[in-house]
Amino acid sequence: MAETHSLQDLRHQAAVIAKVFIQRDYTNGTLCQFQTKFPSELETKIDKQQFEETVRTLNNLYAEAEKLGSQSYVEGCLACLTAYTIFLCMETHYEKVLKKIAKYIQEQNDKVYAPRGLLLTDPLERGLRVIEITIFEDRSLTQ
């Protein structure tokens, strides 16, 4: 609870200094992957290893969402047979993984990024184009 309270403080009381955008990495085609290159604006704020690990985990989660395996074939055939009406009742595999991703980002924000005055925005809110990292003004979070 204390962590979410400080996250709220960050969003509503601290001033935004800058926003860094991690762009998509298209070298594997249209799969949703983000570049792991460490942006220079974050050099003083966070550890490079920590950042790369976050982005790599996100990339793995997105790859899992779009994975083409036997399960997705079965789901696809079943959906086709029902004229895709099961999409109205069932949550798709992609949506399930997106929920996992949202939880992961929330957890990373609470544990790693908020204490350093940073905030990760879920790429889904930006149309899966970028990971937006907001850098907040460095002031004490407790008032």
Place this chain on the structure above:
Amino acid sequence: MKSCDSQQTDLQAVPTPAPIPPPHAASRGPRGARRKWEVFPGKNRFYCGGRIMAAQQSGVLPLTLGLILVTTGLFFIFDCPFLVKHLSSCVPAVGAVLFVFVFITLLQTSFSDPGILPRATPEEAADVERQIDSSGDSSYGPPPRTREVVINQQVVKLKYCFTCKMFRPPRTSHCSLCDNCVERFDHHCPWVGNCVGKRNYRFFYTFIVSLSFLTSFIFSCVSTHLAMRAQDGRGLVSALQESPGSAVELVICFFSVWSILGLSGFHTYLVASNLTTNEDIKGSWSGKSGDVASNPFSHRNVFVNCGSVLCTPLPPSLIDRRGFLPEEEEPAQTCCTDVQLPASANNTQRKCSQGRKGLLESAAPSPLQSTSCPQGEPQTVPPGPRRPSPADSEPTRQASNGCRAQHSAGSQGNASSARHSHHKSRMKKHKEAALSISNPTSHGPVAPTCPDSVPTSRGTSSTQA
């Protein structure tokens, strides 16, 4: 501004009701908060509170629906009773199943999000502009608006979309009719009145395949019916007189079965080689070596290609139609009039004062100031729910005329385009009679558009904007 600040202190005294949920959850609903579909910048129409979406022009969708309903209705009324008696009772059952498939997939294709990419936020757009400016050398003219990326040992060019203010991902195209960038853009289909893209391609493919089965089935049933009637020695003419509906069905089915079967065959080929209509028509991957296998997205295996196009988990809609607008995006000029809002609007007040400052410091390029209050994105907060801006129709008109010329020039040897032009000639008279639009989009049922030609013309005409 003073009234804003005093309101701010008043509202801060009221405790915030609950922990703020993630911005895209729909759980907060203060009075006056709008949903994202209401300020959607593209040319789309929304129904049922944003749950159903369609392109601005429904194209020939009513005609498609009408033809399918009329033909199937006549089939059940005129042919089924005879065939049940003389042939088998599973005829209407099969017909019903096929019709249900066709109808449901048609509605899904027309009313779902084809894979629209939401436009870049002002901060993102500013960041991309900065990168473009820093990478270009100003003495050699305008900075490059393309990026190159290597996918599967092949260089793919990413183009910058001036409308959406971002570099388009590979296989994404901007549809000039809907004014949106659509992922894995196939074509804008006037028959279904929507773009066909990543999210609804499987619905479209199932629609045309089941429609070809339905049309062939009805055609063969009607032929059997008329043949059986004529066999009784009374001749074909009397058979037609006894069952006039069958004559209508015969005509409709005869003319449509070839086009639809051809279209299904063409799309089966596209699915098997993991191509889009857009790429096939523009010859994106067969340019230099003349070898289709140079498509970097193909898995080189027909079954894997089919699986990756039709069986991957359905991606979510990225435009979040039913999400509530975050309060930072409420317009600057109205945020001080919304003082009646409950306590969670204290952000709006603070952002309002920051935004006023931003207005005064208009020369500063810092993204911070321009985005605290939404004067940074005027085009997304329009006066009404749908806003095709008049400025956009001019470049679109030029682009689509140029597009049409490009199509007729480039599609001579292409069998699929021959079918499309067959459609065009057949349907032109219907179109001109039924639709009296002087709109740039009334350029006939040419299925594929040339969305990539649009940004270049947009670019030249709108760089001043």
